[in-house]
Structures are given as structure tokens and as C-alpha cells.
Amino acid sequence: MKLEIEAVSARHPAARADAPPAISNLSLHIAAGEQVAVIGPSGAGKTTLLQVLACALPPTTGQLRLDGTAPWQLQRNALQKLRGRLFLAPQVPPLPPRQRVVTAVLAGRLPHMGLWASLRSLFYPSDIPAAFETLERFDLGDKLFERVDRLSGGERQRVGLARTLLSAASLWLVDEPLSALDPTRSRQAITTLVSSARDHGATLVATLHQVDVALASFPRIVGLRDGALAFDLPARLVTRELLTQLYDQFEHELRGEVPADESEVPGMPQPVVMHCR
Numbered sequence: 641m642k643l644e645i646e647a648v649s650a651r652h653p654a655a656r657a658d659a660p661p662a663i664s665n666l667s668l669h670i671a672a673g674e675q676v677a678v679i680g681p682s683g684a685g686k687t688t689l690l691q692v693l694a695c696a697l698p699p700t701t702g703q704l705r706l707d708g709t710a711p712w713q714l715q716r717n718a719l720q721k722l723r724g725r726l727f728l729a730p731q732v733p734p735l736p737p738r739q740r741v742v743t744a745v746l747a748g749r750l751p752h753m754g755l756w757a758s759l760r761s762l763f764y765p766s767d768i769p770a771a772f773e774t775l776e777r778f779d780l781g782d783k784l785f786e787r788v789d790r791l792s793g794g795e796r797q798r799v800g801l802a803r804t805l806l807s808a809a810s811l812w813l814v815d816e817p818l819s820a821l822d823p824t825r826s827r828q829a830i831t832t833l834v835s836s837a838r839d840h841g842a843t844l845v846a847t848l849h850q851v852d853v854a855l856a857s858f859p860r861i862v863g864l865r866d867g868a869l870a871f872d873l874p875a876r877l878v879t880r881e882l883l884t885q886l887y888d889q890f891e892h893e894l895r896g897e898v899p900a901d902e903s904e905v906p907g908m909p910q911p912v913v914m915h916c917r
């Protein structure tokens with residue numbers, strides 16, 4: 641799915657009336673099948689941007705178009721149909737506590753199933769092999785029939801990602817999928833996510849705090865700061881200087897390794913450790 645936003649501003653529905661917009665005058669074009677990581681300090685507007693792209697939050701000004709269609713000008717049914725073509729994976733997946741993992745994962749397909757098929761699948765999981773295979777990609781095959789409330793936070797987060805992979809959506813919007821994962825799991829999970837999006841031909845937009853993982857796994861990086869675009873570059877052109885500016889006064893949030901300052905290693909950028917938490 642192709643995404644276009646032009647001069648979009650938006651604010652959280654619960655924000656004070658006099659609060660500045662969470663994203664302001666933002667323009668961004670993302671081609672169908674692209675994979676883009678959105679980075680930036682806390683409060684930069686990353687989640688708000690995903691919600692606008694997911695047609696969950698209407699822009700207060702500006703234009704949003706998905707595959708050339710302005711969603712907020714559609715009739716209610718047509719808007720619902722368009723929403724069915726995208727999958728928004730929130731930071732904390734909304735998994736009913738007593739549900740089995742297999743059912744939770746296959747729920748990624750519900751928007752594309754008829755009413756009876758979806759009701760039936762809640763009681764009789766329809767494609768257990770597909771659920772198992774997808775969970776295996778996140779090292780969770782042995783949790784297939786486990787109850788969701790018996791999983792750790794990191795396991796739940798990986799179930800949320802497996803669910804995204806099983807959706808038939810052509811736009812995957814993934815909000816901070818790694819917050820409960822250790823560095824090794826983070827890399828594995830994001831590699832699986834990005835390669836699956838590529839295989840499905842799905843457009844992927846993910847917000848990430850792990851800058852090193854974003855730079856290593858995504859071809860394009862969008863930096864947001866105070867609701868505005870700080871940069872929009874191929875990953876190889878994102879320098880330490882740009883990251884230092886982006887996270888100025890939020891250095892504690894700059895996680896993992898970032899590219900070396902070229903003046904320190906002339907002609908040969910090398911990763912150096914800045915801050916980890």
C-alpha cells in the first residue's frame with residue numbers, strides 16, 4: 641500500500657485543547673512495499689504518526705492518502721474496508737488473558753474472514769500449522785497451546801509480531817515492537833519482521849527506540865523530533881551527528897550502537913557504543 645501525508649498535523653484525542661499538536665505540518669511519501677523505521681525521542685510523535693496512518697486518528701489539518709484514497713472522505717463502510725487492509729500492532733498487544741497463543745496468533749487473520757469463519761476460528765483454530773510455523777520464526781513454537789497470561793512480556797510482544805505476519809494486510813504499522821526484548825531477540829525479531837514484509841510485498845512502518853537495530857535492518861529511516869521531520873534518509877546516510885542532534889537532551893534514550901563520527905575514524909565509519917539501558 642502506498643502512503644502519502646501532506647502537511648499533516650494531529651493531536652491525541654485526550655490532549656488539552658491548548659496543547660501543541662503531537663505531529664505538525666508533516667509530509668511523507670512511502671511507496672508500496674517499502675520498509676521504514678521511525679525513530680526519535682519520547683514524545684516525538686511516533687505513535688501519533690502510526691495512528692494517523694492507521695486511520696485511527698483523523699488529521700486536524702493536511703491530507704492523508706492510502707493508495708491514492710483519502711480515507712476520511714469515505715463512507716463508513718468503505719473506511720472500515722480500507723482499515724481491513726492494514727494491520728496496526730500496538731506496543732502492548734491486546735491479547736485476551738485466557739486465550740491460547742494459537743488463537744491469539746490466528747486472530748491476525750480475522751479482519752479478512754467472514755463473520756462465521758471468524759467466530760468458528762475462536763473455538764476451533766483454523767490453520768494450526770501456519771500458526772506454529774510463524775511462532776517458530778520467533779522461537780515460540782513450544783508455546784502454541786499456552787495461555788497468553790502465562791507468557792512473559794517479551795513472549796507476548798513476539799506473539800503480537802507473529803500475529804502481524806499472519807495478517808493478510810498490505811500495510812503493517814508496528815509500534816515499538818522491541819521494548820520488552822533483549823538485544824539478541826530484538827535483532828532476530830526485527831530481521832524476521834522486515835524479511836516477512838518483503839516476502840509479502842507489504843509496506844512496513846515501525847517505530848523503534850533501538851537505533852542500532854533500525855539502522856541495521858531498515859533501508860530508510862525517518863527521524864522525528866517535537867512532531868516535526870528531522871530527517872528522512874537511507875539508513876547508510878544517517879550519521880552520528882544527525883542522531884546526536886535528534887536525541888539532544890534525550891541521550892539516555894539513544895540505545896545501542898550508533899555510527900562512529902567520521903572524524904574519529906577517517907573514511908571508515910565504525911559502530912561505537914554510546915548508551916545502553
Ligand SMILES: Nc1ncnc2c1ncn2[C@@H]1O[C@H](COP(=O)(O)OP(=O)(O)OP(=O)(O)O)[C@@H](O)[C@H]1O
Pocket residue numbers: 652654655656659662680681682683684685686687688689
Ligand atoms: N494519552 C495521551 N493524552 C494526552 N496527550 C497525549 C497522550 N499520548 C500522547 N499525547 C501527546 O502526544 C505527544 C506525542 O506522543 P506520542 O505517543 O505520539 O510520542 P512517541 O514519540 O510515540 O513517544 P514514546 O516514544 O514515548 O512512545 C506527547 O508528547 C503528548 O503531548
